[in-house]
Amino acid sequence: MTTAVSSSAPLGNESIITGEAIELEVRPASGPLRALAGIIDAGLWVATGIFAMLMYTRFGPVLNPAQAQTLLILGIAALTFGIPFLIEWLTGGRSLGKTVVGIRVLREDGGPVRLRHVFVRALVGVVENWATFGALATVVSLANARGRRLGDLLAGTYCVRMRDVESDPYPLVLPPELTEWVRTADIAPIPSNLSNRARIFLTRSATMSPQARQTHAESLAAELEGFVSPPSPAGTHPERFMAAVLVRRRNEEYLSLLRHREAVR
Structure with missing residues (x-):
C-alpha cells in the first residue's frame, strides 16, 4: 500500500x-595539502622538462636555429600550460598531485569544472605558478578564507577534499x-x-x-x-x-x- x-x-x-x-558540506582543501599537490606536480613537470632538455641536447644540433628556437618555445608552452590544462580538463579537476593527496577542483556552486574554468586556471597558472615560482599563488591563497589562488578567483573555482566530494549518503x-x-x-x-x-x-x-x-x-x-x-x-x-x-x-x-x-x- x-x-x-x-x-x-x-x-x-x-x-x-x-x-x-556532491555533498554540500565539503571542506576546502587545506593549504598544506594544496602545497604538497603542487610540489608533486612541479616535480613531475621538472622531470619531464629535464627529459625534454636531454632530447633537445641530443637532437637539437641537427636543427637550424629557427627550428630549435621554435621547438624550445613549444616545449615551454606545453610544460607550463598545455599539459596541465589537458590533464585537469580530461580528469575533471584533478592532476597527479591532487589525486595523490586526495583533492579536486570544483566550481563555486559545487558542480564539476568545465573547459572554461580549466582554461582560465591553467592560463593564470603560467604567471602565478611558473613566472613567480608559486609566490603569487601562495600570497593570494593566504589572503582568502578558502585558500583560493588567483586562478580560482578568476575562474570561479576552489579545491576540496575528494572524500568529502564523493560522499552522498x-x-x-x-x-x-x-x-x-x-x-x-x-x-x-x-x-x-x-x-x-x-x-x-x-x-x-x-x-x-x-x-x-x-x-x-x-x-x-x-x-x-x-x-x-x-x-x-x-x-x-x-x-x-x-x-x-x-x-x-x-x-x-x-x-x-x-x-x-x-x-x-
Whole structure:
C-alpha cells in the first residue's frame, strides 16, 4: 500500500539535493595539502622538462636555429600550460598531485569544472605558478578564507577534499507530484550563488525552527520563481518546488558530464 505525497508538505531527508553526487558540506582543501599537490606536480613537470632538455641536447644540433628556437618555445608552452590544462580538463579537476593527496577542483556552486574554468586556471597558472615560482599563488591563497589562488578567483573555482566530494549518503529524489511539471518547465540559467544557497538550505532545514524554516523556504523559492516558467502547481510547498528545480538542474549537469566523457574517449 502506498501513501500519496502532499505537495504542500515540507521535504524530509530524502530530498537532500547535490550536484553530481556532491555533498554540500565539503571542506576546502587545506593549504598544506594544496602545497604538497603542487610540489608533486612541479616535480613531475621538472622531470619531464629535464627529459625534454636531454632530447633537445641530443637532437637539437641537427636543427637550424629557427627550428630549435621554435621547438624550445613549444616545449615551454606545453610544460607550463598545455599539459596541465589537458590533464585537469580530461580528469575533471584533478592532476597527479591532487589525486595523490586526495583533492579536486570544483566550481563555486559545487558542480564539476568545465573547459572554461580549466582554461582560465591553467592560463593564470603560467604567471602565478611558473613566472613567480608559486609566490603569487601562495600570497593570494593566504589572503582568502578558502585558500583560493588567483586562478580560482578568476575562474570561479576552489579545491576540496575528494572524500568529502564523493560522499552522498542520501538518495536524490524528485518530488513525484512535480515530475510532469518540472519535465516541461522552462528553467533559465540560475545564478550559482542562488542555487548554492538553496542547496545548503535543504541540507540544513531539518535543524531549523519551523518558523525560520518556512520563512527561508518562501524567500528562496520566491527568488527561484523568477527563473522558472510556468509556475509550479498551486499549493506546492516551497521546499518541494526548490527540490524539483535543483534535481532538474542536477540531471542536466549529469548529461553534460556524460557527453563530455564520451567526447574525450
